[in-house]
Amino acid sequence: MPEVNRAAATSVVASHVVTGDEAGTVWTPGEVVWADGVIQYVGPPARGPVGRRIEMGEGVVFPGFVNGHGHAAMSLLRGFADDSRLMPWLTEHIWPIENRLTPEDVEVGTLLAAAEMLHAGVVGFADMYYFPGAVVRAAETSGLRAMVGRGLAGGAGAQAAVEEAVALAAELAGRGGRVAGWLAPHAPYTVEPPLAAMIAEAAQRHGLAIHIHLAESEEEGQQVRDRAGVSPIGWADEVGLLTGRTVVAHGVYLTEPDIARLARSGAAVIHCPTSNLKLGNGVAPVIALERAGVTVGLGTDGPASTNRLDPFQEMRLAAWLQKSATGDPAAFSARDALRLATRGSARALGWDSGVLAVGHWADLAVASWWAPHVVPHADPLSTLVYATTPGDVRYTVVGGQVVVDDGVITTFDEGAVLRESMNRARALTPS
Ligand SMILES: [Zn+2]
Structure with a gap:
């Protein structure tokens, strides 16, 4: 040198x-x-x-690991309303609490998640949540890389939310730091076609990446087929949300034509094995996706549906699930699992790590x-x-910055974040 x-x-x-x-x-x-x-x-x-x-x-x-999909601030909701199906879990438990979240809650929750990820060797994370400004502050404090986007869903104010997301991405690009913005339409069941079209148009015009939950549960697939007559992947493709810079979270319920569409579009898929298992959503066809040329990364999903932000657990489960699904222990190796958690996720996010x-x-x-x-x-x-x-x-x-040094986080006071997280979680969740 x-x-x-x-x-x-x-x-x-x-x-x-x-x-x-x-x-x-x-x-x-x-x-x-x-x-x-x-x-x-x-x-x-x-x-x-x-x-x-x-x-x-x-x-x-x-x-270092790249956590390709999550909702970091949901660490404040860890362990709340466990052991429930996806739709009732969201509508009866999670969304009512999320309606009461403040930007300060989101900043503290994201720092709590950052501490957990840093201790696990994670160098960056992909995020979709509320109050993206608070997520950006926490990510910048922590030293982690991050892709940040407000979860975009239908309803009043959707257009303003898209405009805010575009403005935040431009501001972060101008800053040239480790944190960037993207457009994060939540899912086909929360995004109506006009909003989807608006997001697709904004992504194209401003050259932005897209992050979306797709093909996560069987119920979602049924809902989209009933409404639009196509699969979730087909819907995303038709409304223009499947681009070479789209990062699809989950991708569990995929047909062969879906996989072909993903490969053709250049979109990447983030496999979230713990979340899929915990919510009873099945096993993503990781081997078939990679064989078709789709980039596959690994993610934890939010701490409320995963409980731990642990890339080692995700790697092990990714390998074991593919072995179990194929009946062949040689079908997916330790090396394959490491590839998902490192190069796969990094390529999905367009990072050089x-x-x-x-x-x-x-x-x-x-x-x-x-x-x-x-x-x-x-x-x-x-x-x-x-x-x-x-x-x-x-x-x-x-x-190049040593953010965890002999087991100690150097960028913020971890003890203070733990105490503040306890206080805020107590205030948010009924005991
Ligand atoms: Zn998610």
Whole structure:
């Protein structure tokens, strides 16, 4: 790394570096060096001069996870109204509380989620929620990357909400930070065709990405077919919401023509296995989607329907569900699951993270592999995906900034956020 200012560079040396590249390269031991927010070196330990070197010993450096779908502030509603079906869960439990949320609630809830994600090695998240300005403030405070959009649904004020989303995206693009805006129509059952057309037109005119829940439940599919005579994917395609920059959350109930439409449009799908299982919504056809050329990423969905923002849990479930659905344990490997959580989600969001390679964003995490549940390290990919937990993560680095340093969040007061979250959740939810 001859042209790098070595005093400004940071490096980590560990017994394992899982690069997450297409060839599945693993260095044992390995070193990763970054400066100016970009990876400068990946390979065997070179131990050249740097401003700071982290010596991890028995541990793993890996590409930071990208959480491709969620509603971060719903962490305040964690554990409330569990064990219910999607529609009654939304209409009887979640929406009445959400009507009372303030921007301050959303900012604190998003910081709570950010703390949880940072401790789990997440470097960025995709969001859809209310009060996007509050989500932006929390994301910027946390140091995480984020795609932020107000959930757009029908009713009075929908047009103004679209205009506000466009203005926020333009403002964030002008700022050039780690947080960007997008258009987030909620779902086919909450977005009427005129609003869908307005969003599609705005996305095209301003070059914005779209984030939408599609083909999540059987009930949704039935509703859309009864109303529009097509599947949710078909509906989205016909109203112009399926573009090369569309990120579809869930994609569980898909026909072969749906998968072909997704592939043709260039839209990506974010698989949310925990949420799908918990709400009894079935198994997304991940293998068929990838085989058709669709980019598939991984997401937690909101903490109210997932309870934990844990990419390790999502990777394990993604692998196990595909093995179970196909009856073939070789059909979907640890490496496949890691790809979804890193490169897959990053590609879906248009980010340059998800792989440890020279020139890419320095978005990475480091976990200790010195604990009973991760020793020995017979196969590093297996250990990372099937055995590692958020509690093992010691460092999370976003754009070269060490945001979790030896287990401590450096960007905000985690204890204060926990206390404030408890107070606000108590006030919001009936006991
Ligand atoms: Zn969702």
